Amino acid sequence: MKHKYGSHGTVSVVGIDLSLNQLAGEIPDEITSLSMALNLNLSWNHLSGKIPESIGSMKSLESLDLSRNNLSGEVPPSLSDLTYLSYLDLSCNNLTGMVPSSRQLDTLYTENPSMYYGNNDLCGPPLQRTCSVNNAPGRRNQQAESKMGSDLAFFYYGLGSGSVVGLWVVLFALLFKKA
Incomplete structure (x- = not known):
């Protein structure tokens, strides 16, 4: 974790890497209040539950890795609000439903087609699996x-x-x- 000290003695978190720490439970919603964070890596843990709906409020995020956990539910649509995102990995979870669509996420998929791998119930473009009533949660x-x-x-x-x-x-x- 790196710290960036502001002019008033405040601390801004630039990056969090808690990968391979055997963390369990849900991702706390409060993590999304770190709006200046550039990197968030929670991969290779035992996290469960949903990805916080407000993940899109982390506007400065450039890298997000939530892979290899037990996350479930839909990919939050607010993920498409992360316009600075240059790396995304949600692979090997239990995510379901339609993948949010945006030019940014489509570009990331083109660069890293395995970013949704291992989520057999995800569907919709850019994935080859089309959504139907059967794919609905x-x-x-x-x-x-x-x-x-x-x-x-x-x-x-x-x-x-x-x-x-x-x-x-x-x-x-x-x-x-x-x-």
């Missing part, structure tokens, strides 16, 4: 419930059909036994 549970419902209906249909066929077999057996 919360849709997986609905799909699972729907599949379970159709499996249950199939079971009951089979049970009913099997009972009818079994009844006919018993009736035919009784009919032929008398004869």
Whole structure:
């Protein structure tokens, strides 16, 4: 971590590198108040939860690495507000939904196509995976419930059909036994 001392004795954080520290829990929203920070590296930890929605308020950020954590949820749209960003790595997390679109983020993807790698539920340009209703957050549970419902209906249909066929077999057996 580097410090930059202002004219009034205040301290501005220029960069934070807490990578490989086995940090756990969520990224605190307060970190986004470091509006003058140029670099933020929280990679290779055990961070979970969502990327703070207000990450875009860190307007001076040039490098952001949140890779190799357990972050989930959508990539905040405010990420496209980081116009000075020249390096971004969100790979190997559990991020979902549509990737925010901006000229800056598209350029970063062109330079580093692996920046979203390992987030199998991310979709939309510039990724090859198109977004559909199935990619929407919360849709997986609905799909699972729907599949379970159709499996249950199939079971009951089979049970009913099997009972009818079994009844006919018993009736035919009784009919032929008398004869």
